[in-house]
Amino acid sequence: MGPSGSGKSTLLHCLAGILVPDSGEILFDGARVDAMAETERSSLRRDRFGFVFQFGQLVPELTAVENVALPLLLSGVRRTRALSKAGAWFERLGLDGLEQRRSGELSGGQAQRVALARGLVAEPQVLFADEPTGALDSLTGEQVMDLLVSAAREQGTTVILVTHEPRIAAYADREVMVRDGRVNAPDRIAS
Amino acid sequence: MSVPLTLLGLLEREPSHGYDLKRDYDAFFGRGKPLPFGQVYSTLSRLARDGKVVISDVAPGSGPDRKRYIITDVGATEVEQWLTQPVEPEPHLQTVLFAKVVLALMLDRPAGEYLDTQRSAHLRRMRELTEVKRAGSLVDALLADHGLYHLEADLRWIEMTGARLDALRKEVRP
Numbered sequence: 001m002g003p004s005g006s007g008k009s010t011l012l013h014c015l016a017g018i019l020v021p022d023s024g025e026i027l028f029d030g031a032r033v034d035a036m037a038e039t040e041r042s043s044l045r046r047d048r049f050g051f052v053f054q055f056g057q058l059v060p061e062l063t064a065v066e067n068v069a070l071p072l073l074l075s076g077v078r079r080t081r082a083l084s085k086a087g088a089w090f091e092r093l094g095l096d097g098l099e100q101r102r103s104g105e106l107s108g109g110q111a112q113r114v115a116l117a118r119g120l121v122a123e124p125q126v127l128f129a130d131e132p133t134g135a136l137d138s139l140t141g142e143q144v145m146d147l148l149v150s151a152a153r154e155q156g157t158t159v160i161l162v163t164h165e166p167r168i169a170a171y172a173d174r175e176v177m178v179r180d181g182r183v184n185a186p187d188r189i190a191s
Numbered sequence: 192m193s194v195p196l197t198l199l200g201l202l203e204r205e206p207s208h209g210y211d212l213k214r215d216y217d218a219f220f221g222r223g224k225p226l227p228f229g230q231v232y233s234t235l236s237r238l239a240r241d242g243k244v245v246i247s248d249v250a251p252g253s254g255p256d257r258k259r260y261i262i263t264d265v266g267a268t269e270v271e272q273w274l275t276q277p278v279e280p281e282p283h284l285q286t287v288l289f290a291k292v293v294l295a296l297m298l299d300r301p302a303g304e305y306l307d308t309q310r311s312a313h314l315r316r317m318r319e320l321t322e323v324k325r326a327g328s329l330v331d332a333l334l335a336d337h338g339l340y341h342l343e344a345d346l347r348w349i350e351m352t353g354a355r356l357d358a359l360r361k362e363v364r365p
Contacts (some may be wrong), residue, residue, distance in 0.1 A: 074352065146325060166346045167339050170317035177310075184307065 001162070001169045002178035008162040009130055011178060015160060016049055017041035035109075044068045046074055050124035050157070052148075054131040056115035058103035063075040065090070065112045071122040089117035093147055109140035116144060120151055127152060129161040133168055145171045194226065195234050196273050200245060206247050206261040209235055222334060223234050235260055243269060288345065292352055296360045306353045313342050313349070 002008050005163035013019040015026055017033045018041075026033040028048075033041060045051075052073070058067045073079065075123065088098055093113045103111055112132065119127050135143030149171050152159045161172060169175050175185035197220055201212050209231045217225045227229075238244045243266030250257040262270070288309065295302035317339055324335040352359070 003354075076249070166314065166317060166343045167321075169314065170321040170339065172318070175311075175314055177307075 001164060001166070001175055003164060004107055007176045007181040008164075008178045010181075011161045011183070012128055012130055012160060017044055017049070017127075046071070046165035047122075048125045050122060050127040052112075052119040052127065052129040052132045053116050054134040056103065056111040058106075058111055058114060058118075061094045061100060061105050063100045064095070067103070067114055067182070068117040068121050070118060075122060086117070086121055089121060092151070095116055108136055109144065112136060112140075112144050113147065116151070120155065120157060123155050124157055126160060129159060131163055132161065133163070138167075141165075141168065142181065194271075196232065196270065198234055198350050199238065200260060200270050200274075202244060202260055202262040203267055203270055206259050207257055210300070211258075219330060225330060238266065241265075250344050288348070292356075292359070296363050299364075302315070302356055302360075303353060306349050306356075310346060310349050317342050 004070055009042045010019065016030075016187040017026070019034065020034055024034070028044070033044065036044070058064070059070070062070070065083055065086050068089055069079075072082035072085060074180070075087070087099060093116065095110060095117075096114055098106065098110060098114075103114075106114065112135070116132070119129070127148075129148070132143050136144060145168060148159065151157075159172070161168070163169050194216075198212050201207065201215055209228070211229045212227050212235075213228060216231075221287045235244065237244060239260070241355060242261045242263055245264055247259045250259075291305060292302050294300075306363055320335040320338050322344075324332045324339075327335070
């Protein structure tokens, strides 16, 4: 966490293999992410990472359930199986009956829950979330966080979340402060 | 938390024994700090003395819980006034945090580090309250939220102050 412009999102993008850092090393599962070729990083992102952004960023031409199935389809899972796996998330996240809606027909909270399902559907090892509640009101934001934490704990996904809101950070087990592009007290682990 | 007014409010639902009042107070308002029986009965005696409650009947036997208390018009009016009037907003202008930061700067100590330590302590407490909120009932959640929003306000102040320590140092150490 940290104020706007402190470098939180840049750090997240480096950790997730989207950006390559100017200096330093990014290690994931013993491998140097920063030293990988773009194709290698791309398959890492597709197969082992999940993503949720501030404004859901659902594909507007696709239905909600197709949006959730997207990561599975991209990794070569058959369409029927991908859609049925994606469909299972709707009840879990309180989205029953919204499977066929397009993103324009969803409220902010609904769209963000769909985005959350899309981030978790492929059971990634790490979910990267950049201000996932930033565009939501407090109550809706907390509901999304509650679902995120429960789902991630259930399937053993590590969540790396960027936020400037302390109440959202309080859902995490550990905080890393970023200020003026520098990480502050990175090793402080929650008791 | 005003114990006399809360007990009066609980009595406005229905005439009750001291034991019932203590049980409901602990369930909704006590939150890990139960009301001692002694305080329940001393408070009820004072309320009776001041004409805000009366004792309706005394069951045979011994012990303090033979009495049932009823709220009077005076008591009900007081509850009504308490509920309808806003609580005095407390700006906490002179907090301990403020004093520590200013003194640290005056004494040329690392005020920024103190703020960092305080931020960690606040975040730790916020994590605990968030767990309470996730695991508990709606009553627990709303109480935890009240704490969380206040801690968040402190944290915002900590951030703002941390960003202006240099300017503040000049002002307190001319």
